[in-house]
Amino acid sequence: MTNADSSQLELHHDVPCPGCGCLCDDLTIGLADGQVQSVEPACAMAAAYYRQKSVPLTDCQADGGAASIEAAYQRAAEIVQAAKAPLFFGLGETSSEAVRRTIDLADRTGGIVDATHPTFYDPTGRTLQTTGLVTCSLGEIRQRADLVIFWGCDPQTTHLRHWERYSALAKGRFVPGGRSDRTLVGIGSPNKTTEACDAFIPLDTSQQVAALHHLISLAQEKPLHGAAIGEELTQQLAQLYEQVRRSKYFVFVLGEGFLRREAVRIPLELLAQLVRPMHEQTRGAISILRPGPNWVGAGGVVASRTGYPGGATLTQAVPQFDPDNLSATKLLSQNRVDAAVLWEGPWLANLPEAARQSLAKIPTVVFAHRHVHADITPTVMIPIQRPGYTDSGTMSRMDDMPLPVRALTGAEVPSAEEAVQAILERASA
């Protein structure tokens, strides 16, 4: 990753990286004239994050033409003031401080806040309310886990250093041999991660719920109905259950292939029902491989300000909670909001078509530190600083661990928090 002689670079050590949900805090970044020249240890996603082209102040826009930043703030304030139900989303792309200001703005203008990831389905908040959930930090996986089960996920593609830093190769206090002290099992569809595991259980999504019920029956010593899943899978699950029972510390690492929006909370609630009683025999937890950089932190800020996990509507005097009907994608798809304020992110390219079409019809205010890779044309485009590179603040890792990210160099554009504050002041005038 090194482009220049490192002796000529301005080196920043122990840098937290917002490139994905791992928020690795051990990077060394080399700068020359404020531009990133080297990223160590090598991680292609981190290099891509730091090196993507920033949005200059000259790209500030309002109503289809170039605008000064002051004019853009003013137009954004007019949009949120005029709207009956402005939607604020994409909050996981910015710092917790900027999210806090955004809730002030939504409160002032009677908006709807959705801090959940628009395309990654994560029912943790609701599952905590129903069955409860045994979770763990990434540090516990690193230090303790001697059995790691990757179910419906592929960290070797989506979270490049998870494998080396936490779940497979890392040497921990109770797994001093690292990889040699860990047993790794993959479940689901084959991918790069499952190929590198010690064992793989192919599992079609249509069999997932039956397989979870089967594991729960094994744990509770209830009658088994192996016919529903076939003999081979019955044997594989019996072996997995024995591995879990005999482990010192097991972890289920889950991704989109496990969580599946169409299955709602059922798979996660069933797994939670398996993991909790296993603590009578061993120890273990569930870890969700969440995207980054700050979706967990954004949800936490919304919860602390409104009392509700993930999102709330502030259109009336008190916050109201209806996660099944107030997700950003649903509101947009049903044309139930008349303006949107959002932070751009890679998920924009995967928004459902109906939501994308709705965004094209209503006034939009977009905060961006890189160019939006989606076919939406914002009414107001406000360039902002990039978290962890030109902007500082707090972001939470996928395991809810808050970390300070810091600015490594200056920028001509405002921070996200400053930009929202400026709009809030104009909307309050």
Ligand code: SF4
């Ligand atoms: S794994 Fe993620 S957080 Fe860690 S260095 Fe790579 S992109 Fe950054």
